[in-house]
Amino acid sequence: MTAYNTIAFDPSRCELCNDCDACITACAQVKSGSDDPLHSRIKIVAGFNGNPPELALCRQCGDPECVKSCPSTALTKNPDTGLIDWEKSLCVDCLLCTVGCSYGGITYNATLQHVAKCDLCDGDPACVKACPSGALSYITSASIFNEQHEREDLFVPGLSACQGCNSEMIMRHSLRKVGPDTVLATPPGCIPGMGSVGFNGTTGTKVPVFHPLLTNTASMLAGLKKQYNRMGRNVTAMALAGDGGAGDVGFQSLSGAAERNDQILFICVDNEGYMNTGMQASGSTSYGSWTTTTPVGSEMKGKRTSQKNLAMIMMNHNCEYVATASTAFVEDYYEKLDKALAASERGFAYLHIYSPCPTGWRFPSSQTIEVCRKGVETNFAPLWEYERGGDLHFTHPIDNPLPVEAYLNLSGKYRHVNEEQLACIQQQVNERVRTLKRYAGLN
Amino acid sequence: MNTTHYLVAGASHAGLEAVHRIRLVDGTSPITLVTRDAHAPYSPTILPYVVSGQSAPERVVLRPADYFLQHNITLISDNELVSIDETGKQVTLKSGDRWQYAKLLLATGADPIIPPIPGLSETPFHVLRTMQHAIDLRDHAGKAKRAVVLGAGLIGMHGAENLRHAGLDVTIVEMCDQVLPGYFDARAAALIEHAFNANGIRMLMGSRVVRVEPLGDGCRITLENGDSLEADLLLVATGVKPQLDYLKGTSVQVDQGILVDRRMRTDAPHIWAAGDVAQAADFYGEEKVMMGILPDAVTQGAVAAMDMTEDHALKPYIGGVPINTYTFFGQQAISVGQSLADASLEELTRVDEENGRYLKILLRENRLQGISSINQEMDAGIMWQLILRKVDLTPVKDAFIARPLETGRALMSSTWR
Numbered sequence A: 001m002t003a004y005n006t007i008a009f010d011p012s013r014c015e016l017c018n019d020c021d022a023c024i025t026a027c028a029q030v031k032s033g034s035d036d037p038l039h040s041r042i043k044i045v046a047g048f049n050g051n052p053p054e055l056a057l058c059r060q061c062g063d064p065e066c067v068k069s070c071p072s073t074a075l076t077k078n079p080d081t082g083l084i085d086w087e088k089s090l091c092v093d094c095l096l097c098t099v100g101c102s103y104g105g106i107t108y109n110a111t112l113q114h115v116a117k118c119d120l121c122d123g124d125p126a127c128v129k130a131c132p133s134g135a136l137s138y139i140t141s142a143s144i145f146n147e148q149h150e151r152e153d154l155f156v157p158g159l160s161a162c163q164g165c166n167s168e169m170i171m172r173h174s175l176r177k178v179g180p181d182t183v184l185a186t187p188p189g190c191i192p193g194m195g196s197v198g199f200n201g202t203t204g205t206k207v208p209v210f211h212p213l214l215t216n217t218a219s220m221l222a223g224l225k226k227q228y229n230r231m232g233r234n235v236t237a238m239a240l241a242g243d244g245g246a247g248d249v250g251f252q253s254l255s256g257a258a259e260r261n262d263q264i265l266f267i268c269v270d271n272e273g274y275m276n277t278g279m280q281a282s283g284s285t286s287y288g289s290w291t292t293t294t295p296v297g298s299e300m301k302g303k304r305t306s307q308k309n310l311a312m313i314m315m316n317h318n319c320e321y322v323a324t325a326s327t328a329f330v331e332d333y334y335e336k337l338d339k340a341l342a343a344s345e346r347g348f349a350y351l352h353i354y355s356p357c358p359t360g361w362r363f364p365s366s367q368t369i370e371v372c373r374k375g376v377e378t379n380f381a382p383l384w385e386y387e388r389g390g391d392l393h394f395t396h397p398i399d400n401p402l403p404v405e406a407y408l409n410l411s412g413k414y415r416h417v418n419e420e421q422l423a424c425i426q427q428q429v430n431e432r433v434r435t436l437k438r439y440a441g442l443n
Numbered sequence B: 001m002n003t004t005h006y007l008v009a010g011a012s013h014a015g016l017e018a019v020h021r022i023r024l025v026d027g028t029s030p031i032t033l034v035t036r037d038a039h040a041p042y043s044p045t046i047l048p049y050v051v052s053g054q055s056a057p058e059r060v061v062l063r064p065a066d067y068f069l070q071h072n073i074t075l076i077s078d079n080e081l082v083s084i085d086e087t088g089k090q091v092t093l094k095s096g097d098r099w100q101y102a103k104l105l106l107a108t109g110a111d112p113i114i115p116p117i118p119g120l121s122e123t124p125f126h127v128l129r130t131m132q133h134a135i136d137l138r139d140h141a142g143k144a145k146r147a148v149v150l151g152a153g154l155i156g157m158h159g160a161e162n163l164r165h166a167g168l169d170v171t172i173v174e175m176c177d178q179v180l181p182g183y184f185d186a187r188a189a190a191l192i193e194h195a196f197n198a199n200g201i202r203m204l205m206g207s208r209v210v211r212v213e214p215l216g217d218g219c220r221i222t223l224e225n226g227d228s229l230e231a232d233l234l235l236v237a238t239g240v241k242p243q244l245d246y247l248k249g250t251s252v253q254v255d256q257g258i259l260v261d262r263r264m265r266t267d268a269p270h271i272w273a274a275g276d277v278a279q280a281a282d283f284y285g286e287e288k289v290m291m292g293i294l295p296d297a298v299t300q301g302a303v304a305a306m307d308m309t310e311d312h313a314l315k316p317y318i319g320g321v322p323i324n325t326y327t328f329f330g331q332q333a334i335s336v337g338q339s340l341a342d343a344s345l346e347e348l349t350r351v352d353e354e355n356g357r358y359l360k361i362l363l364r365e366n367r368l369q370g371i372s373s374i375n376q377e378m379d380a381g382i383m384w385q386l387i388l389r390k391v392d393l394t395p396v397k398d399a400f401i402a403r404p405l406e407t408g409r410a411l412m413s414s415t416w417r
């Protein structure tokens, strides 16, 4: 199995409405040396009734209908690049490929008198480079799959997480990458709750796993790591903890281990609350959120206090490595995992991963990644990293953040939020980014 | 006795798509693919270009040499299905070999119709359906000067144009009043005819041939009106029809082709049929129809395979929609869906005689029923989907009529996300 890179289109950023046709011109130039949009293989068309623009572009399909409709074998899927290649010398201009394609991905060019389609410019697409607003991006996360899929998933199949659970995805990605020489701690929360610590005398992992108290995760791991070191064995001491287990009940031991710079890889999966016990609020629950302990009624309108920023608190422990991450930006996460793993050999490494929860936050299970993405793109959940002694560094800077509603609107837990609360949340977001920028030496 | 799980007869679009789909979900059960042809699998659609010399026979092979080995498919070429024992689940091939199957797919396509014209059987003539036909025709065309083509359907039109490209003097004789009936209305057909005339092809429309007879190395063709034509090359392209002798003694029901349901099942247990051999649901009406086009052969092959493998993702066949992307002398005529208006349809036509451009949109209750165009950019696949999905165009109707291309693209893109 191979996965392939692809061009992604974010219509909400597209400037077509402002008469921007940068991608179309760039494509026409690169492919035919002309500005005539006729030559462009990417076509952006206006959306209906004020909806965002739409895209006609070859999707480089996995089971391509254009290829099946081609009688001449001019079209083939290249197994190495995933591209649907078109061979001019074989093509007989019958246009049957245009019948197969439902996306307007291969079209007849009346000037050239043959069909033409996107070839991703040998992996460096001109349209993406030309797009001024970031609406087009070249997604290379397929390379992660190609690199990682041979590694073993160290959780057993059949964990009983909710449908669409982001945490399960984080757990599996993380442990697969960190590898088998690991001792894993999963304090009470969704992570052990879905079966990773096991039941009936078997574990839900293929590495040693234990279920510490909420209060002593980091200290137990610190002790275990010391013992392994004494035995001369290089084992990663890793925690997968919820935000409550990390930042509320477990904070004393976490802070202590960070202060001592113990060799631990501590991953906090932040779903903003105690979700598996019935969606109670935690210190990480954001202002205005509905939870069962911060209900919405005539007086109370969700959580009254702001969330604490655990990642920044950990950074202020000056430990080896601290970073935030999101599953909508997996490449970024994998890079940070690499760095955190290396840092955990030297001392304390802390990763804080935003983990929107379909069940507790009330959004459809198909929208998990979209919520993650909008969290980042509104700057609600900025992506950054910090290495001991250095500056904070934004790994996915958002220059023109979307208004925070774009994120809040996706989750039921913010449905009641009124104008005043909204303004307050937006202000908090702005302030948080301003503070982070100060740490990054940017203002 | 040989045994196989899946037996597929016919190695063209329907059969090849079926084995591909089977292997997507069933990596291990034995598949045996039998084809009458001695050549490696190719598309009949490519044949006119083999005739003109544009396509070399060895470069149009639909699957790489190692495909069948790699996917553990036994390919038997130059052999033929001759009979089926439906209760014993066995077939007999022309070679005498017998195969036991669990599931049988008939994808044997169609063969040229030889019209009952007096004298034709005594006269040498060509048809065009197999690679061998194309090679014979190409070789003959290299020596011939005057060609007559009977029939102005797809095959006749493609054949005639390519014979013209090969330098012959070409005449088309067609019984109907127009070319490509069923795909284009009379006005569009007239534009196409005009291009043929302008390129030196004589078009005898509404003409019936009453007699054909050998004449020297060639033949003489007599028309109903008494005129006669002489030719040293005769191409008969008056339609196609499945050859179904192998069904004798089975309970498979046949009309013009093998009757199938929306899962491509025939009336006999464990036997499916797909492609040009099958007569399946019509998108527009109750009667089952013969489609005879490549994209539909692919679709039907896929549906059959998904049913044979009990693939839960199977969506029953929605029904055939006539589609034709016809290129001629550097021009493009595209037709998707119905081409003739009736009282229940709203018709919008734009003709630009000067530039040979033409567009016709047929709607029923603001849903697209058919669209045809000449020399207009058109995404046939998008139009096909708009028809199949019965997309309600009410909110975008004006835009669609003014700019079907862009509007279609936007509609499809929005359903994709």
Ligand SMILES: Cc1cc2nc3c(=O)[nH]c(=O)nc-3n(C[C@H](O)[C@H](O)[C@H](O)COP(=O)(O)OP(=O)(O)OC[C@H]3O[C@@H](n4cnc5c(N)ncnc54)[C@H](O)[C@@H]3O)c2cc1C
Pocket (backbone or CB within 6 Å): A094, A096, B009, B010, B011, B012, B013, B014, B015, B034, B035, B036, B037, B043, B044, B045, B046, B047, B048, B079, B080, B081, B082, B107, B108, B109, B110, B128, B129, B154, B155, B158, B246, B274, B275, B276, B277, B292, B293, B294, B295, B297, B323, B324, B325
């Ligand atoms: C000249 C020409 C031009 C065309 N142009 C177009 C076009 O522009 N657009 C379009 O959509 N369609 C076109 N078509 C039609 C298109 O090629 C067919 O619709 C399509 O090939 C049907 O595929 P099929 O798999 O059903 O059958 P076929 O392609 O006919 O294949 C049948 C297969 O069955 C095998 N076979 C036959 N009998 C037996 C038997 N008894 N036992 C075992 N094997 C057997 C044959 O060897 C062959 O492999 C054209 C056809 C021709 C001939």
Ligand code: SF4
Pocket (backbone or CB within 6 Å): A057, A058, A059, A060, A061, A064, A065, A066, A067, A084, A100, A101, A102, A103, A104, A105, A106, A117
């Ligand atoms: S041209 Fe269309 S059918 Fe072919 S790969 Fe691209 S999107 Fe898919």
Ligand code: SF4
Pocket (backbone or CB within 6 Å): A069, A070, A071, A072, A073, A074, A075, A086, A090, A091, A092, A093, A094, A095, A096, A097, A098, A115
């Ligand atoms: S136009 Fe060319 S690429 Fe498209 S189906 Fe025909 S031969 Fe194949």
